[in-house]
């Protein structure tokens with residue numbers, strides 16, 4: 001069986017009981033970075049466990065070797081560095097191949113940064129679109145422009161290196177819709193958690209004052 005295990009996005013207290021049980025009982029943990037997962041298992045006091053690295057660029061043969069172990073009846077857990085595997089993280093290819101092979105897959109759900117951000121945003125979340133990381137070059141401008149007419153809430157991830165640029169671009173794109181609500185969620189579940197609730201009209205000012213540390217989720221309210 002392959003267990004898809006979500007792990008904390010910053011606060012160890014968010015690990016689930018089922019995640020701990022799965023780590024204890026599986027024969028190995030397939031992970032993105034063995035140091036990150038090794039550290040998590042150590043903090044959870046899980047006795048030494050085999051770790052198999054599977055990052056975004058892992059070759060198909062490596063996936064095949066993992067599938068072979070699953071076919072032999074081993075119980076493996078799949079994690080990423082933080083949050084839910086496959087959500088803007090490696091994992092999809094293995095899950096897709098395991099499904100093709102009709103292997104048993106179970107979800108051990110838990111944290112995901114975009115869901116945490118949506119839940120505290122105060123913006124309508126009956127319908128939303130999650131976009132992962134925005135494209136860096138090709139299609140970026142078109143995508144940003146398309147936000148103007150979307151009626152549902154939009155949520156996406158941004159890195160500390162690009163947050164200022166993205167906020168400035170949003171301010172430009174939305175210059176004629178200054179009241180569109182936007183929420184910037186930084187370091188969720190961590191010591192320096194910060195949730196800035198504002199409008200795109202204020203973004204240029206916010207971009208100048210923003211603490212440029214940590215991880216960010218951006219949530220934009222839909223067009224009225």
Ligand code: SAM
Pocket residue numbers: 009010080082083084085086087088089111112113114156157158159185186187188189190215216217
């Ligand atoms: N798989 C993860 C999930 O389920 O949320 C996402 C992994 S993605 C590579 C990492 C991005 O998620 C970061 O660049 C940031 O945009 C967002 N993120 C992760 N942890 C966060 C946190 N504690 N606070 C705010 N954003 C976070």
